[in-house]
Amino acid sequence: MGFSSFSVTPMRRSFASIRAPMRRRAGAWAAVAGLCLGLLSQGGAPAMADTAFNRWVEDFWPQARAAGIGRTTYRRAFDGVTPDPDTIRLMNKQSEFVKPIWDYLDSAVSETRVEKGREVLRTYSRELDEIERRYGVDREAVVAIWGMETNYGSFMGEHYVVRALATLAYAAPRRQQFWSTELITALKILDDGHVDPSRMEGSWAGAMGHTQFMPSSWKQYAVDYDRDGRNDIWSNIPDALASTANYLKRHGWRSGNTWGYEVVLPRGFDYGKVDAEKTLAAWSQAGVQRPGGRAFPRPSDDAVLVLPAGAGGPAFLMLRNFYVIKRYNNATAYALAVGHLSDRIRGGNPFIQSWPRDALPLSRPQTKELQAQLNRRGFNVGKADGRVGPATRKGIRAFQRSAGLVPDGYPSVRLLERVRAGS
Helix, strand or coil: CCCCCCCCCCCCCCCCCCCCCCCCCHHHHHHHHHHHHHHHHHCCCCHHHHHHHHHHHHHHHHHHHHCCCCHHHHHHHCCCCCCCHHHHHHHHCCCCCCCCHHHHHHHHCCHHHHHHHHHHHHHCHHHHHHHHHHHCCCHHHHHHHHHHHHCCCCCCCCEEHHHHHHHHHHHCCCCHHHHHHHHHHHHHHHHCCCCCHHHCEECCCCCECCCCECHHHHHHHCCCCCCCCCCCCCCCHHHHHHHHHHHHHHCCCCCCCCCEEEEECCCCCCHHHCCCEEEHHHHHHCCCECHHHCCCCCCCCEEEEECCCHHHCCEEEECHHHHHHHHHCCCHHHHHHHHHHHHHHHCCCCCCCCCCCCCCECCHHHHHHHHHHHHHCCCCCCCCCCCCCHHHHHHHHHHHHHCCCCCCCCCEHHHHHHHHHCC
8 A cells, every 4th residue: 555654564464364464677677877977967857767668668568468457548548648756766766764753653644634634534434324234344444544644635646657657667676577567557447437547646656545544445445425337546535535435344344343552560560472363351450551541441352562662662562453544554653553543533532641752663774784783793583684573572682682782672772872882
């Protein structure tokens, strides 16, 4: 679905039903390298790159024709299209810094966005009644995703989707078959008349419409709410909201259940239990409680303990629906923002516990350095790849215990400094 700039946390292997886990044309790639240099130096594309891209478009036609796309549609879709410089720039950009989750949430769950979400509930109350009835997905969750993806339709992207996907299929150094398949699907959407090319706008990577479906997700999950013969997620808001509800339902949404709970940990808590899965009743017996001591409505529900910013920040017990949201965008920050925004739209309160705003997270290069340092010191974390998984967290906890720190497994800049110092 939408592409997040926040670091992605791999899905857990429990809740197994929902938490599962080309060759390049040398001439085309060389042309795109020339295109990038030309864009950087002159703000324009060299003629060589346009010629190579035009040749690629012609060479791609037999594949589109084999998928049933008409020649008229194909010509219209590519009329005047050149490689998208923003897609090229972002495709090659390495994310060096991670936005702290508290900054992410400050923006994602702002008071303005909460108030707008409540207004949306009133404006589309009749349609949301019907969507809840059809799909069994809470209206607040659907509206929260709309708010997160495009700020309730105020910005759906400014890239022509065919252009963005063609650029990636032509030039991406990886996953070219994936981008080619997405492009074919986008062309099929045009050929079937669901949207005009002039309205097929989306992100630099091809996520499109009010709730930012990739073409393949549109093909699988988009629905025609008003039965006008088109699954129109670009200009028909009820179609977009119903499609999102269908997506969540098809990935295992539990009707009437929440996404998770903010919780308070007891003194002396064993931080080795972070990321563990138990029933809410078992967590309660271990002293993990909701703020104010409120009971868990369904004690038999399974829940995973998550500390997004380590022991110094809020703690959460995440339920099945949290991991369904992660199927939309596999980032812990994103799913937490959607869940919290849905609660706030419903009338809930901000989180009780504050974030440790001085405990900055690591960039990917810094994470690689931390992993390498831990490996050298005998705290084996496996390959230093810049990705924080169970092995890395286990190694961090081992180091933290050896240094007399709280063993929460959280990789922060402060922790890296301690590891560098060897203490």
